[in-house]
Amino acid sequence: MRLKSIPFENHQLNLDIKEGDKPFVVVYCQGEAKLTYLPEHGETKVITHQGKVKRVKFDEGEEF
Template sequence: MRLKDIPFEKGKLNVDIEKGEKPFVVVYCQGEAKLTYLPEHGETKVITHQGRVKRIKFDEGEEF
C-alpha cells in the first residue's frame, strides 16, 4: 500500500523532510493522517464523501 501512517502527538504532525526527496502529500481526516508520494507522471485524486476522505486514487502514465 502506498499510504503511510504519520504518528502525531498533542495535535501536531511530525513529518521528516529531506532535501531532494520526491514530492508528497499529507491527507488528514478524523484524527488520522497519511502520507503518500506523488507519481512522476500522473494524477493523484483525493475522493471525499460527506466531508470525509473516502479513498485516494492514483492514475499513472509514462510519456512515449
C-alpha cells in the same frame, strides 16, 4: 499500500523529509494523517464523501 500513517502527538504532525526532492501530499481526516509520494507522471485524486476522505486514487502514465 502507498499511504503511510503518520503518528502525531498533542495535535502536531512531525514529518521527517529526508527523502530528497520527491513531492508528497499529507491527507488528514478524523484524527488520522497519512502521507503518500506523488507519481512521476500521473494524477493523484483525493475522493471525499459527506465531508470525509473515502480514498486516494492514483492514475499513472508515462511519456511515449
